[in-house]
Amino acid sequence: MDFQGLQNSIPVFVLVALFSLIAFTSWYSYRKYSSIPSLSRYALIALRVTSLLIVTVLLLNPYFRKTEEVTIKPKFAVLLDNSESTSVQKGSYSGTESYNRLINSLKSNAPNNIELDFLEFSSGIKSMNPDSLNFKGSLTNLFEAVEFISSSEENYHSAVLITDGIITYGKNPSIQALNSPIPIHTIGIGDTTRVKDIALQNLTVNETGFTNTRHTLEAEISHFGFQGQTVSIFLSNENQVIDSIRVVLDNPEILTPIGFEIPLSDTGLKTFSIEAQPLEQEWTTKNNQLLFSVDVLDSKTRVLHVAGSVHPDVKTIRTILSENENIELSTITYLGINSPYEEMQASSQNFDLAIIHGTPGTTFIENILSEIGEIPTLYIDLPASDLFSVPRQFSLIDEIGSNSFEVALSIPERNSNHPILELSDIEFSSLPLLFSNIRTTLSQSDVVSLVESEFQGVSTNSTVLGVIERGNIRRSHVQGFNWFAIYQNNPASKAFVEELFTNIVNWTATNPDNRLLKIKPSSVRFSVAEPPVINASLINESGEVEANANIDVFIESDSFSSSFSMKNLGKGSYRLESPPLPSGSYSFTATARKGNREIETQTGEFVILDSSLELANTIRNDGLLNSIAQGSKGMSFSFDKADGFWSSVTENSNLESRTEVRESYLFPVRSPFWFILVLLLLGSEWLLRKKYTLP
Numbered sequence: 001m002d003f004q005g006l007q008n009s010i011p012v013f014v015l016v017a018l019f020s021l022i023a024f025t026s027w028y029s030y031r032k033y034s035s036i037p038s039l040s041r042y043a044l045i046a047l048r049v050t051s052l053l054i055v056t057v058l059l060l061n062p063y064f065r066k067t068e069e070v071t072i073k074p075k076f077a078v079l080l081d082n083s084e085s086t087s088v089q090k091g092s093y094s095g096t097e098s099y100n101r102l103i104n105s106l107k108s109n110a111p112n113n114i115e116l117d118f119l120e121f122s123s124g125i126k127s128m129n130p131d132s133l134n135f136k137g138s139l140t141n142l143f144e145a146v147e148f149i150s151s152s153e154e155n156y157h158s159a160v161l162i163t164d165g166i167i168t169y170g171k172n173p174s175i176q177a178l179n180s181p182i183p184i185h186t187i188g189i190g191d192t193t194r195v196k197d198i199a200l201q202n203l204t205v206n207e208t209g210f211t212n213t214r215h216t217l218e219a220e221i222s223h224f225g226f227q228g229q230t231v232s233i234f235l236s237n238e239n240q241v242i243d244s245i246r247v248v249l250d251n252p253e254i255l256t257p258i259g260f261e262i263p264l265s266d267t268g269l270k271t272f273s274i275e276a277q278p279l280e281q282e283w284t285t286k287n288n289q290l291l292f293s294v295d296v297l298d299s300k301t302r303v304l305h306v307a308g309s310v311h312p313d314v315k316t317i318r319t320i321l322s323e324n325e326n327i328e329l330s331t332i333t334y335l336g337i338n339s340p341y342e343e344m345q346a347s348s349q350n351f352d353l354a355i356i357h358g359t360p361g362t363t364f365i366e367n368i369l370s371e372i373g374e375i376p377t378l379y380i381d382l383p384a385s386d387l388f389s390v391p392r393q394f395s396l397i398d399e400i401g402s403n404s405f406e407v408a409l410s411i412p413e414r415n416s417n418h419p420i421l422e423l424s425d426i427e428f429s430s431l432p433l434l435f436s437n438i439r440t441t442l443s444q445s446d447v448v449s450l451v452e453s454e455f456q457g458v459s460t461n462s463t464v465l466g467v468i469e470r471g472n473i474r475r476s477h478v479q480g481f482n483w484f485a486i487y488q489n490n491p492a493s494k495a496f497v498e499e500l501f502t503n504i505v506n507w508t509a510t511n512p513d514n515r516l517l518k519i520k521p522s523s524v525r526f527s528v529a530e531p532p533v534i535n536a537s538l539i540n541e542s543g544e545v546e547a548n549a550n551i552d553v554f555i556e557s558d559s560f561s562s563s564f565s566m567k568n569l570g571k572g573s574y575r576l577e578s579p580p581l582p583s584g585s586y587s588f589t590a591t592a593r594k595g596n597r598e599i600e601t602q603t604g605e606f607v608i609l610d611s612s613l614e615l616a617n618t619i620r621n622d623g624l625l626n627s628i629a630q631g632s633k634g635m636s637f638s639f640d641k642a643d644g645f646w647s648s649v650t651e652n653s654n655l656e657s658r659t660e661v662r663e664s665y666l667f668p669v670r671s672p673f674w675f676i677l678v679l680l681l682l683g684s685e686w687l688l689r690k691k692y693t694l695p
Contacts, residue, residue: 004665007061015060022052036692044688051681058674064666073115074157074655078106079145080133081163081189082120084614087135090283091191092640096135099189102162102639103130106187109646113657117154121145123169123530138527138614139169146173146628150180158183158653161628164190165621168614174627183634185649187642190620196225198276199287200233201616202255207524210299215262219274219290220255222616225281227252232277235260237270264296269524269585269605287615291583293525293607300328301509304351307333308358311382312484317357320487320498321505334360351375353509356394358382376508380478383435396447396466396477399437406433407453407480409464415450420467420503426496432489436480438462446470453480465504469512476508516540517551517592517600525607528583532606536566536574538592540599545572549594557584566590583610 026048030041080103089095107130110116120128122137125148142163149159161184177184198221205217221231226249235243243260250256262272275289282288303321307314310333321329330351355378379394383404409428411421438455440462451465467476487497519536526532534553540546551566551574560582566574585607592599622638629636635652637645649655668674 002065004063004065007063008059010060018056019053022056023049026052033692033694036694040688040692044685047681047685047688051678051685054674054678054681058669061667061669063668066664066666068662068664070660070662072658072660073113074653074657075115075117075155076110077149077152077154077156077159078116078118078130079125079149079159079161079163080118080120080128080130081122081137081140082133082135083122083137083140083164083166083168084135085140085164085166085168085618086189088190088615088618090195090618091193093189093191096133098639099133099135102187102189102642103133105643106160106645109643111646111650111655114157114655117156119148121148123527138610139530140164140166140614141170142167142624142628143170143173143176146176146180146184149182149184150176156182157655158185158634158649160185160187161625162187162189163625164188164618165624166190166614166617166619167621167624168616172624174624174631177628177631180632182632183653184628184632185634185645186625186629186636187639187645188620188622188625188637189639190618192620192622194224194619195283196281197283197287197618198223198226198231198249198279199616200274200276200290201287203274203290203292205292205294207293207295209262209264209294209296211264211267211296212299213264215264215294216259217262217274217292218257218259220257221247221249221276222252222255223249224252226279229279231279233258234275234277235262236273236275237262262294264294267296267298269293269295269607271585271607271609284615291609293609295524299326301326301353301505302328302351303330303353303355303505303509305329305331305355305357306360307331307382308356308360309334309382311358311481313380313382313481314357316484316487316497317355317380317501320501324502327505334358353378353505355380355505359384374473376474378476378478378504378508380481381436382481394475394477396443396468396475397463397479398441398443399479400439400441401437403437404435404480405438405455407436407438407455407460407462407464408433408457410452410454410459412449412452415448418448418450418467420450420465420500420507422503423499424495426492431493431496432482432485434464434480434486435482436462436464440479442466444468447477467508472511472514474508474510474512476504478504515600515602516546517590517602519551519553519590519602519604521604521606523606525609526581528580528608528610531577531580532586532608534566534576534578534588534590534604536576536590536592538572538574538599540594546592546594546599547572549592549599551576551590551592553588553590555581555586555588557581557586559584560586581608583608 026045030045033041086099087095107116118128118130119125120133121144123139123141125144145161159182165188200219200221202220203217209215228249230246230248233245233247234241245258247256247258260274271291271293273289273291278285278288305318305321318329318331321327353376357380377394409431436453438453438460442449442463447466447468449463449466453460453462453464464480465478467474483497486493516539517536519534522533522535536551538546538549547570553564553566553576555562555564555578564576564578566576569575585605587603587605589601589603591601626636635648
């Protein structure tokens with residue numbers, strides 16, 4: 001170790017003068033204490049001089065350099081396929097026995113001057129001990145394995161990829177292999193012979209569906225050895241068969257398509273399966289089934305339409321809503337004191353939207369409208385509507401005076417991008433005129449004016465359609481009547497009225513997502529080999545992004561329960577990647593806290609499915625393995641001809657170790673030893689002074 005100098009540039013004569021001053025000051029401090037033994041006095045001087053010199057030297061920050069020669073061995077990355085298909089016994093390949101024999105041969109025959117770095121891959125990549133392979137991976141992502149080699153920061157000489165080459169997830173890695181900076185040698189495991197088997201694969205189905213609809217799924221059957229035979233395919237939900245089809249197996253070189261339509265009725269996360277009936281002499285039945293799930297949402301918007309009187313506009317609106325298959329319409333018309341209040345009052349809380357058309361009687365308002373105060377509302381004027389008898393929260397537009405005029409519609413540019421106004425192009429001037437009050441004001445400061453009126457070609461700045469959104473409640477108000485005349489005018493104007501009121505109903509009935517904590521799994525279904533991923537975003541009670549909270553997630557199923565903490569990604573984003581979970585249906589509860597304050601709690605669900613993809617195809621893909629090797633300037637072998645692997649690699653590569661000189665620097669100021677030594681020296685001086693009762 002060589003002394004290199006000091007970090008502080010101080011001339012030598014100054015250092016000599018400084019050290020001399022320290023020595024003189026220490027001697028001068030004890031020269032007058034002649035009453036204590038000389039040996040003790042010199043010891044005190046030495047302790048002080050030593051501690052002060054050490055502190056001074058540390059302040060000058062000296063540093064030392066150390067050089068050494070290091071032998072660098074060529075390092076090979078050995079990537080082992082840990083997927084389920086590698087354990088299949090078929091032909092000359094004896095499954096895990098052949099695989100382990102290959103690994104042991106690779107290790108024992110490796111040249112002494114190389115280093116092997118073992119990694120496993122299936123749905124992900126991680127370092128491992130080759131003895132810990134469990135052959136349970138349900139996915140094979142070869143692209144990720146080749147990409148890891150291409151982008152690794154490790155100084156690898158070459159890579160060895162041991163796999164059957166059967167891709168069940170991700171892209172084809174052949175192009176990526178061309179970008180590899182090092183050779184990738186491939187060793188193919190498994191067997192290339194075909195066996196009598198059928199397998200379901202390539203499932204296509206939407207993760208989300210709606211009640212009272214039929215959900216389409218498509219899949220394909222691969223088969224060999226059963227040409228001309230017929231197989232039954234069953235669609236099941238919770239072990240109950242809900243449909244079946246018969247499929248004739250034709251050309252084994254072509255995948256046979258199948259399809260089902262699933263009737264969806266109840267909401268929630270539903271798990272289904274399609275299964276092919278096993279045939280005689282079939283090699284395995286593990287690949288005869290595919291599991292999947294559908295998150296079923298409620299498709300019907302339940303609407304209550306209350307009319308204050310009989311009018312053509314009432315019939316028009318009810319016709320539009322009743323013909324919409326996604327709307328479940330209930331109606332009541334105010335007919336005086338005999339109106340069925342109690343029936344509607346009992347069910348009013350079950351509606352997604354209440355439409356108040358005109359002005360019902362005072363008794364109706366007292367008995368019914370108070371019951372729907374907590375659900376979204378749409379108020380529509382009729383002639384002689386008495387807005388003063390309608391609760392203020394429902395009436396968003398105040399009329400000045402009671403006169404109505406024939407007006408045309410116009411859309412103010414400032415709010416033209418509102419979802420309600422996503423309408424087909426139409427010239428408002430071509431529409432019949434609407435009757436509306438041309439002197440109106442907005443009853444509340446946060447009401448948004450979406451449609452206004454024009455009287456004789458001049459803008460009145462009076463609102464025809466106003467909307468408001470507060471918390472989780474939306475409300476709308478249409479001021480004006482004669483919509484039936486526009487509806488009956490021609491097909492274009494009819495389509496306009498239908499679009500406008502359908503958009504108003506859909507927007508008003510939708511619950512705005514005003515959650516502080518928004519959390520959702522990246523998918524409603526995962527395989528047993530995938531780590532379930534849950535993403536979240538968080539704002540605080542002031543509406544600001546909350547980047548410093550803690551979000552705890554409790555995940556449970558019938559046989560599992562555990563708590564996790566989400567990782568803070570910054571800027572209000574959070575993420576949880578849990579370990580792979582057993583198959584089953586899971587629910588989770590997420591709670592966001594900052595300090596001792598709970599911000600919000602949300603729930604969700606997902607499902608973990610067993611995967612049979614690894615057994616859908618068990619034929620080793622030598623073509624792909626050759627492509628990877630050739631593209632990266634490596635060599636390709638099969639497991640039964642891999643005895644000469646190292647001799648071939650040695651002949652074609654320079655595997656000699658190299659010597660490298662490495663430098664390292666030592667900075668004493670960074671070591672706590674010197675500071676502890678100073679404390680010990682000063683402590684010893686203090687104890688010695690106390691012994692002789694020195695001041």
